[in-house]
Amino acid sequence: GENVEQHPSTLSVQEGDSAVIKCTYSDSASNYFPWYKQELGKRPQLIIDIRSNVGEKKDQRIAVTLNKTAKHFSLHITETQPEDSAVYFCAASRSGGSYIPTFGRGTSLIVHP
């Protein structure tokens, strides 16, 4: 089955700095990679996703890159703000049939004002 590794487990940055979270996956057939943000005491919510037919996707201050050859993908947050503080989860899955994403263990991002 799929195995997703996520690093770092904790990331502390100053407001305005950039933050990068990295994930690797094992199943070369995986082709859909979502990122979820979970604020303290709240439910996870999708913030961005990428499919295997593109190498990069941006949405304002958030971007995700995918390297299929190396089987890794990363979340980039620029100009971080205190409200970006949360736990971020990456996931990998195959589309079609049973859609059961495999999640990474999460990265706790702390943005200091």
Place this chain on the structure above:
Amino acid sequence: GAGVSQSPSNKVTEKGKDVELRCDPISGHTALYWYRQSLGQGLEFLIYFQGNSAPDKSGLPSDRFSAERTGGSVSTLTIQRTQQEDSAVYLCASSLAISSSYEQYFGPGTRLTVT
């Protein structure tokens, strides 16, 4: 529109008792998932329902755990003879799970405490 709802929001039970947790998915979502999240930990997959197909129970940690989904909508997760290690937040999610949208919509969770 209405999102995924779960009840109860909090449940405190004594070791050895049975508990039932309920999930109401978004209307029209054919896929439904249960996850367990221990304090400060990741999302542990428990079970997956998709339409009328047999559920994928590969994540259930023991035979004390079971789940059903009636009429393709509401789901109930049952934990029998609860143990202290069952204490966690139980999250439900639903999804259209089609090529145009795999986004999972999570409920607020049920915080289970076994004393």
